[in-house]
Amino acid sequence: MAHGPAHGLSRWLYTTNHKDIGSMYLWFSFAMFxxxxxxxxxxxxxxxxxxxxIVEPNFFNQxxxxxxxxxVFGAVxxxxxxxxxxxxxxxxxAPDMALPRMNNLSFWILPFAFALLASTLFMQGGAPNFGWTFYAPLSTTYAPPSVTFFIFAVHIMGASSIMGAINIIATILNMRAPGMTLMKMPLFxxxxxxxxxxxxxVMPVLAGVVTMMLMDIHFGTSFFNAAGGGDPVLFQHIFWFFGHPEVYIMILPAFGVVSAIIxxxxxxxxxxxxxMVYATASIAILSFMVWAHHMFTVGMPFIGEWVFMIATMAIAVPTGVKVFNWVTTMYKGSMTFETPMLFSIAxxxxxxxxxxxxxxxAIAPADFQYHDTYFVVAHFHYVLVPGAIFSITAAVYYWLPKWCGRMYDETLGKTxxxxxxxxxxxxxxxxxxxGLAGMPRRIPDYNPLFANWNMMxxxxxxLFxxxxxxxxxxxxxxxxSGRKATDRVWEGSHGLEWTVPSPAPYHTFTTPPKVD
Amino acid sequence: MLGKSKRLLVLPLYAFLVALLPAVSWATEWPLNMTEGVTSVSREIHGLHMQIFWWCVVIGVVVFGVMFYTMFVHRKSRGAKPAHFHENVTLELIWTIIPVIILVIMAVPATKTLVHIYDTDDADLDILITGYQWKWKYEYLDSQGENVSFFSLLTTPTSQITNAEPKSEHYLLEVDEPMYIPIGKKVRFLVTAADVIHSWWVPALGVKRDAIPGYIHEAWTKVEVPGVYRGQCTELCGKDHGFMPVVVHAVEQAEYDAWLEGKREKARAIAEAVKQTLTFQQLYEQGEAVYNKNCASCHLADGKGVAGVFPAIAGSKIATGPVADHINRVVKGGVGMPPFGEQLSPVDVAAVVTFQRNAFGNNMGDQIQPIDVVNFKQGQ
Known part of the structure; x- marks a missing residue:
């Protein structure tokens, strides 16, 4: 008989159990959301x-x-x-993650990182106010003193992400049950x-760029300071070399979730x-070659502008393949529309x-009109909210019965x-x-021309x-108080996770299953 | 006379046109789309935008159409039995190749427009645009060396922003000194910034260029229709990012020439004024006006500043210390404050320094003359 979890606070502080740590990550993310x-x-x-x-412009920027x-870093x-x-x-x-102690560490440094970040709101000069993209020199020479705390917080978040990533790779490559070949793995x-x-x-690239900021602010370097021979555009190249793959970091697992649910x-x-596997890999590789499409207006030479435009347009091909695959999966199926399915279709x-x-x-000339307007805000919220957030929500509804052994209320879920x-x-x-009418993003006040849409x-x-x-x-x-869930939970579910009881016992697959 | 069938076709067209009438006023309150603008570039961009938009609509109709069809027909409640197919190489090839073809069709006109936008050669006129926190400086470069330069600041009164007064039509899109350009001439913009990154955007011209310290980037326009065209800074540049609009007056050549000559005369008058000695009262009053326009957005109208970000003028070490240090700070800036030596004339600097040393409870009793500022600048 497998031993159960410890009791009280020490269970959560010292746990190396992937289910406990998974739950803590999810609750933490919910709080940050x-x-x-x-x-x-x-x-x-x-x-x-x-x-x-309601607020002053400076606080609005914060x-x-x-x-x-x-x-981005706390919720998704x-x-x-x-x-x-x-x-x-x-x-x-697998019985657990490959590196369980590191798993504990990579979670437990996160609350400190975000406590540090949130504490900047109460500091003199206020929290970081230079946008989540923190373009230099607004975030260096012209930043509030709290920027140093922001840099430290980003370092901790990055360390957490890197450890989490190493753990996942080690687990997937080393701990698959016999017969679970790579091309049999679930898409998630x-x-x-x-x-x-x-x-x-890319997380080390982010760590690099914030460290260069730190040097500029405190140690007299001029990486991003034009007056000292530095280059503010260099910041953007480094940031987006991290930032664009980061966008896919937030969407690829979502593809996996939806490919399980539909x-x-x-x-x-x-x-x-x-x-689907090849399309995901292509998107990942392309994500390293398109970063400067965030910078079409910084004055790159023609050829740079053109190459980044073409590479960006190319991403539409594997992404299209994915969408067509999902639609074709639905085609001639026998569909029901429980809450996870509704979120996945949306x-x-x-x-x-x-x-x-x-x-x-992606069309560079048109981007001259779209760039840094609300059109961009609309675009990335349409990929992030229904993309990342809806897929996470769908995943919670889909797997919650497996996690806690109880069903959610379907009517409330649909509501x-x-x-x-x-x-x-x-x-x-x-x-x-x-945005198309001309409203720039990140402004606290605007011409009445944009009033109706903003009110809406x-x-x-x-409501959201x-x-x-x-x-x-x-x-x-x-x-x-949910109704007890069955082991299979869903009529159409397939995969190893549905072969264990609901709720999943504290230790699963201590002896590996056989996969044919 | 039209045949009956043709009349049937024309009728909905009339109905459509009539329906458009209220839509004209509707469009100003619920603006839906990019404007076509007044330059060849802005029209090409608009054309590209619409072309891609319609491609997206067509693809959307097909994909979502299949999706909604299948959601309606292939549901368990209608007794649908699931099929078991899960691969089809032909289908997968088709939906990889067709998007590639569509993308190539899109890329061709996009490349043409991009080439057009990048062609900044053979300009009739060069204007150096410099972004400052939170205003624009326009400098008309002159081969004779008599450049005209001025700053362009928001004029919307605080009372409108704080809702004490109703908002005017061009709320937040109005400036004291707009840029003037002649129509039908190729105007080249040389865009840079003095502090942080800004971005100069006028939608109707189809021009958006980031203004980056250390770089001078080129953009150009050739406006065909006279008019007033408005835009805003589009790169987050700090507290008043939302309050540094761009206004361009495109006028006939003759009107432009007269305006430019007026600017030159004004510059000569300022050069004369530097030699005058002003009374304390004159300095104080002019200084108050300069302060409210240039300093109050950070140091606030009551001189108390914002703790930790913008130091107070009241009781400040600099405003109550040696005069030379005070002039130095205003002219050269420092600790996050931008330099004002370029945008304020020596008269304005002298006035605002005098004002700051004698207002908000500061009581230094001294007065600074324009010539002191000129001497300071030359002594640097």
Whole structure:
């Protein structure tokens, strides 16, 4: 008989169990999602009408910065690491992660990183106010003193991500059950394997760029200071060499989640499994060759501009393959529309819309009009919210019965879906229009020309926020008093994780299963 | 007379045109799309934008169409039995090759427009644009050496921003000194910045260029229609990023020439004024105006500043210390403050220093003359 977890606080502090750590990652991410959401709602409240009503411009800039940082590094990335912790060992028939103590460390440094980051809000001069992309020299020579704490926090987050990535790669490559060849792995495992390589490749680049900032601020170097012979554009090249793969770090695991859910509820195997793997790998490789499309207006030479435009457009091909595969998976299936399926279908549709605006943005000459307007804000929120957030939500509904052994309330789940779906579109669709009409991003006040769309966005954002409170309630209610779940949970589910009891015992696959 | 069938075709067209009438006013309150603009570049960009948009619509209709069809038909509740196919090489090749073809079709006109945008040669006129926190400086480069330069600042009053007064039509898109350019002439912009990165954007011209310290980037325009064209800074540049608009007046050549000559005369007058000696009262009053326009956005109208970010003028070590240090700080900037030596005339510097040393409870009693500032600058 396997021994169970320790009791009390020490269980969570000292745990090396992938399920415990996965849960902690997920709860931490949920908390950060609400924190980042509050920042977003402050932004939307200020933008509800033209004029300055609620916050000062400097605080507004702190909000846009903190919203971006907390959502990217605090909500989305830890959520996917949490899902990987829970699901990767169970999907490949491993007893735990390969490096359990490092797993504990990579989680437990995160709360400190974000406590440090959040504490800057209370410092003299305020929190970082230079945008989540922290372009130098606004983030160096002209930054508030808290930038140093921001740099340290980013270092810790990066260390956590790198350790998490190493752990996932070591687990997937070494701990698969006999017979689980690479091309038999569930797509979620594949997408995470590729994501982990991306993380290892680019997080050190991020660490490098913030260290160069640190040197510029405190040690008299001039990496990004033109007056000292440095180059502000260099910052952007380094940042986006990290930043663009980072975008895919936040979306590739989402592809994996959706590729697990759609076949389950279509009761039909995933269409084009191997082309999905190759498309994911192609997207990952291309992600290293397109970074300067974030910089079409910095004045690159013609040939640079053109090459980055073509490479960016090329990404549409593997991404298209994925969308076509999902649609074809649904085609001639036998579909039911439980909450995870609803979120996954919304993912496919809305992510594709985000892909369309991405294709438009890839066209360099047109980007001269789109760049740094609300059109861009609309674009990346369409890929991140229905992309990353909806897929994480779908994953929670899909696997929650396996985690806690209890079902969520289907009616409430569907209510959550429709509120979130309407709220999201009400918030972000009008941003396409205000952006095309000429509204720049990151401004606390605007001409009344943009007033109607902004009011609509603000109303939508509060609806979306309320929907997430309902989500929290649904999850807690399921854990406390949900109906008992079966081992298979879903009629159409396939894969090793559904062969263990619900809830999954503290230790699973202590003897490896046999995969044919 | 049209045949009956043709009339049936024309009728909906009329209905459509009539329906457009209210849409005209609707469009100003619910603007939906990019403007076509007033230059060949802006029109080409608009054309590209619409072309890609319609491609996306077509692809969307096909993909979502299949999706909604399958969601409706292939549902378990309708008794659908799942098929088991999971691969089809032909299909997968087709949906890889067709997007590639569409992308090539898109890339050709995009490349042409890009070439057009990058052709900054043979300009009739050069204007150096410099971004500052939070204003633009325009310098008209002159082969005779008599450059005209001035700063362009937001004029929307604080009372409108804080909602004490109703907002005007060009709220946040109005400046004291707009840029003037002649129509029908190729104007080359040389874009740079003095402190952080800014971005100079006028949608109607189809021009957006980042203004980056240490770089001078080129852009160009040739406006065909006279008018006033407005834009904003589009790169986050600090606190008042949302409050540094761009306004361009495109006018006939004759009007442009007259305007330029007026600017030159004004510059000569300022050069004369430097030699005058002003009374304390004159300096103080002019200094107050200069302060409110240039300093108050950070140090605040009451001189108290913002703790930890923008130091107070009231009781400040510099404003109550040696005069030379005070002039030095205003002219050269420092500790995050931009230099004002270029954008303020010696008269303005003398006035604002005098004002700061004698306002907000500071009581130094001294007065600084324009010539002191000129001497300071020459002594550097």
């Amino acid at each position: 609400f924190l980042g959401g509050i920042f977003a709602l402050i932004i939307r409240a200020e933008l509800f009408e033209p004029g300055l009503q 909000m846009t910065t903190m919203h971006g940082l907390v959502m 990335m830890p959520a996917f690491v949490g899902l990987a912790n829970w699901m990767v060992p169970m999907m490949i028939g 495992v594949w997408t995470w394997l590729i994501t982990a390589y991306l993380l290892i490749a 076949p389950t509820f279509a009761r039909k195997p995933l269409f084009g499994y191997s082309s 993912f496919v549709i809305l992510f594709t819309i985000g892909g369309f605006s991405g294709l438009m943005l 959550h879906f429709w509120l979130a779906f309407i709220g999201l579109n009400l918030t972000f669709f009008p941003m396409h229009f205000s 966005s603000s109303i939508g954002s509060f 926020g309320a929907a997430q409170v309902l989500f929290l309630y649904i999850v807690i209610r399921a854990i406390v």
